[in-house]
Amino acid sequence: MQNPPIADQSLAWLLASATDPVIIVDRAGLIALANPALEALFGYAQQQLQGLPVETLIPERFRRGHEALREGYSAQPHPRVMGAGAALFGRHREGREFPVEVSLSPLRSPDGQDMVMATVHDVSARKAAERALEESEARMRAVFETAVDAIITIDEHGALERLNPAAERMFGYREDEVAGRNISMLMPEPHRSAHDGYLAHYLATGEKRIIGKGREVQGMRRDGSVFPMDLSVAEMTLGGKRMFTGLVRDITERKQSEQKTQQLLQELSSANEELTNFAYVVSHDLKAPLRGIGSLADWLATDYAEQFNDEGKEHMRLLINRVHRMGALIDGILQYSRVGRVREAVCPVDLNRVLAEVVDLLAPPPGIVVDIAPGLPTVAGEPTRLQQVFHNLISNAIKYMDRPDGRVSVGCADEGSHWRFAVADNGPGIEPRHFDRIFQLFQTLAPRDRVESTGVGLALVKKIVEMYRGRVWVESAPGAGATFYFTWPKDSR
Known part of the structure; x- marks a missing residue:
C-alpha cells in the first residue's frame, strides 16, 4: 500500500526533512543533491554544493584515490559501508578535517540515471572518546607494568587472572604459569585452606574482612619461603563480572x-x-x-x-x-x-615569679646589678626546669664578672610561635671558637681553682631547652660581654 500524500512528495523534500546528513552523487561524481544537514556539517550555504565534484568534501590528499574507488563502486554498486574499516575524513569549507563514517546505497533516478546516495556521520566526539579511552588504558597499563608494588587480579571464584611484573618478582611465578589457578597458592597455611571459605562467606553475606580496608598478612613465594606483606583489596564489576584487585607490598625490611x-x-x-x-x-x-x-x-x-x-x-x-x-x-x-628520663607535668609558669626567686636565691654581690625586664610572659613547662635554666645562665654571668660595675640583664621577645629569651652581661666576653665547647659537659674556660665551676651548668641548660623543642646559643666577643639566647615554644605539646 502507498500513502498518496507521501508518494506525491519529491525525494528532495524527503531528504530535506532527514536529520542525517545525506548527499546524492551522479555517475560522473558531481553532487546532484545535498540536504541541509549535510550542508551544515560541511559549512556550505543552501544549494552551494550542487554541481560540484564530490571530492570537494574530501581532504586533498585523498582525492585522486577516491576517484578510482568511486569508479570501482559504479561498476558493482551495492549497499555497504564505505572504507571497510579504514579511517575516513571529511573536509570542512574552512579547511579543517574531521573523522566521518559513510554508508553508500545505489540509486536510480526517474529518468534512468545511476546515482549513489551517501549518508555521512561526523564521528569526532566518538573518536575523541576512543582516544581518551586508549590513553587511559595506556596509562593504566604503564602503572600496572611499572608499579613498585605487586598488583594481582582474581575473579569471583578466586582464580588468578593478572600479575604485574612486580608480583612476578615478588612471588617467583610468571603470569602465564599461574593464570586460572587459585590465589590460595600464594598463601601459607592455615590461610591457604581457609581462603575459599573467606571468599564464599563474603559473596554470600557481603561482610568485609579485608576488602576496602587493608591489613598485614603473610605471602608464600615459589620456593616456599613465607614473608610479611601489606595487602589491600578493591572490588570492581566489569561487564557484569565481579573481580578483585589486590595491592601487595613486601614489608620484610620494615x-x-x-x-x-x-x-x-x-x-x-x-x-x-x-x-x-x-x-x-x-x-x-x-x-x-x-x-x-x-x-x-x-x-x-x-x-x-x-x-x-x-x-x-x-x-x-x-x-x-x-x-x-x-x-x-x-x-x-x-x-x-634526670632531664628527659621522666615525663614531666607541664603547667603554666609565671616567669616574673621564677626570676624573682632565682635572683633572691643567688643574692648577687655588691657591685653587680641584675635587671629583669618587666612583664615577662607565662609559659608552659615544668617550673623547676625553667628555674634551672635561668639560675645557671645568671649565675654564670655573676661568677665570671670581672668588673666592679657588673650588670646582668634578662629580656624577652615575642617571635610568633615561640618566645626568645636573652641573658646579657657586660663581663669579659667569650671568644667565638669556644661557642660550641661551653655547652659540652664538664667544659669550663677558667681554671677551677680560680672560678668555682663544675662544667655542668650550660650543658644542663642546653639539654632542658632542647627537651622542650627550643634552641640555645651565645653571641659574644672578648671584652664586649656575652648574651645567651634560648627559645621556648608557646605550645609545649
Whole structure:
C-alpha cells in the first residue's frame, strides 16, 4: 500500500526533512543533491554544493584515490559501508578535517540515471572518546607494568587472572604459569585452606574482612619461603563480572627494622634503669663519704688554724673548696641525668615569679646589678626546669664578672610561635671558637681553682631547652660581654 500524500512528495523534500546528513552523487561524481544537514556539517550555504565534484568534501590528499574507488563502486554498486574499516575524513569549507563514517546505497533516478546516495556521520566526539579511552588504558597499563608494588587480579571464584611484573618478582611465578589457578597458592597455611571459605562467606553475606580496608598478612613465594606483606583489596564489576584487585607490598625490611627498633628500645630502657641505679649510688654511696671528708676538713681548719702556716692554710682552703666542688659536681650530674628520663607535668609558669626567686636565691654581690625586664610572659613547662635554666645562665654571668660595675640583664621577645629569651652581661666576653665547647659537659674556660665551676651548668641548660623543642646559643666577643639566647615554644605539646 502507498500513502498518496507521501508518494506525491519529491525525494528532495524527503531528504530535506532527514536529520542525517545525506548527499546524492551522479555517475560522473558531481553532487546532484545535498540536504541541509549535510550542508551544515560541511559549512556550505543552501544549494552551494550542487554541481560540484564530490571530492570537494574530501581532504586533498585523498582525492585522486577516491576517484578510482568511486569508479570501482559504479561498476558493482551495492549497499555497504564505505572504507571497510579504514579511517575516513571529511573536509570542512574552512579547511579543517574531521573523522566521518559513510554508508553508500545505489540509486536510480526517474529518468534512468545511476546515482549513489551517501549518508555521512561526523564521528569526532566518538573518536575523541576512543582516544581518551586508549590513553587511559595506556596509562593504566604503564602503572600496572611499572608499579613498585605487586598488583594481582582474581575473579569471583578466586582464580588468578593478572600479575604485574612486580608480583612476578615478588612471588617467583610468571603470569602465564599461574593464570586460572587459585590465589590460595600464594598463601601459607592455615590461610591457604581457609581462603575459599573467606571468599564464599563474603559473596554470600557481603561482610568485609579485608576488602576496602587493608591489613598485614603473610605471602608464600615459589620456593616456599613465607614473608610479611601489606595487602589491600578493591572490588570492581566489569561487564557484569565481579573481580578483585589486590595491592601487595613486601614489608620484610620494615618488620626487621621494627624488630631492631624494639630491641634498641629495650636496650635503652635497660640503660635508663642502670642510669637510675647509678644515680642512686652516686647520691648515697659517694656523697656520704664526701660529707665526712668535708666535715673533717672544716674541723681541722677551725681547731688547728693556729698551727697551720700560710701554706698549710692555703692547702686546707683548696681542700675544702674542692670537696664543695665535688659535691656540686655530683649534684649537677644527677640533675643532668634526670632531664628527659621522666615525663614531666607541664603547667603554666609565671616567669616574673621564677626570676624573682632565682635572683633572691643567688643574692648577687655588691657591685653587680641584675635587671629583669618587666612583664615577662607565662609559659608552659615544668617550673623547676625553667628555674634551672635561668639560675645557671645568671649565675654564670655573676661568677665570671670581672668588673666592679657588673650588670646582668634578662629580656624577652615575642617571635610568633615561640618566645626568645636573652641573658646579657657586660663581663669579659667569650671568644667565638669556644661557642660550641661551653655547652659540652664538664667544659669550663677558667681554671677551677680560680672560678668555682663544675662544667655542668650550660650543658644542663642546653639539654632542658632542647627537651622542650627550643634552641640555645651565645653571641659574644672578648671584652664586649656575652648574651645567651634560648627559645621556648608557646605550645609545649
